[in-house]
Amino acid sequence: NINNKNILITGANSGIGLALTKKTLELNNKVLATYRESSENLKSIKNENLTITKYDQSKIYEFKYLEEKIKKNSIDLIFNCAGVFGGSFEDQQIEKLNFKKFQEVLTVNSFSILKIIQIILGDKSSNNLELLINISSDAGSIKLNNQGNAYIYRASKSALNSITKNMSLDLNAR
Numbered sequence: 001n002i003n004n005k006n007i008l009i010t011g012a013n014s015g016i017g018l019a020l021t022k023k024t025l026e027l028n029n030k031v032l033a034t035y036r037e038s039s040e041n042l043k044s045i046k047n048e049n050l051t052i053t054k055y056d057q058s059k060i061y062e063f064k065y066l067e068e069k070i071k072k073n074s075i076d077l078i079f080n081c082a083g084v085f086g087g088s089f090e091d092q093q094i095e096k097l098n099f100k101k102f103q104e105v106l107t108v109n110s111f112s113i114l115k116i117i118q119i120i121l122g123d124k125s126s127n128n129l130e131l132l133i134n135i136s137s138d139a140g141s142i143k144l145n146n147q148g149n150a151y152i153y154r155a156s157k158s159a160l161n162s163i164t165k166n167m168s169l170d171l172n173a174r
Contacts, residue, residue: 011082
């Protein structure tokens with residue numbers, strides 16, 4: 001039952017994030033939608049319950065504006081859809097790994113959600129978090145990996161899966 005909630009959706013300008021933004025707005029929710037570079041798709045949605053904010057999750061130290069928005073909206077649900085691949089398959093071969101790109105992808109796909117949770121848990125007056133959903137992929141599964149390559153993306157999604165498991169234990173224990 002997802003209606004009349006305050007929802008944070010990261011990576012909301014395209015793909016799964018955009019579809020979730022549209023659907024959750026249809027269900028009479030207030031949505032705080034983040035985007036990294038372009039907000040054209042979000043701007044085309046005409047709904048008074050939509051708040052759009054830029055948040056480049058590769059820069060987790062530049063979060064003050066997002067923090068202000070979160071505190072004003074008292075988040076009930078999070079859909080973490082933000083994600084980047086990290087270059088072509090060729091760029092992710094072991095011989096060609098760019099470790100600066102690797103770090104950026106890990107930050108966007110994994111570490112940034114920890115920063116968002118820190119902000120929400122740190123604001124005791126508006127902490128209503130009921131549900132956190134992190135979008136991963138089969139590429140993050142160690143067991144299902146039968147292709148190799150894509151080191152950057154696979155490692156970032158494996159890290160997200162591990163972080164998600166840890167948070168499921170820690171947040172449910174509260």
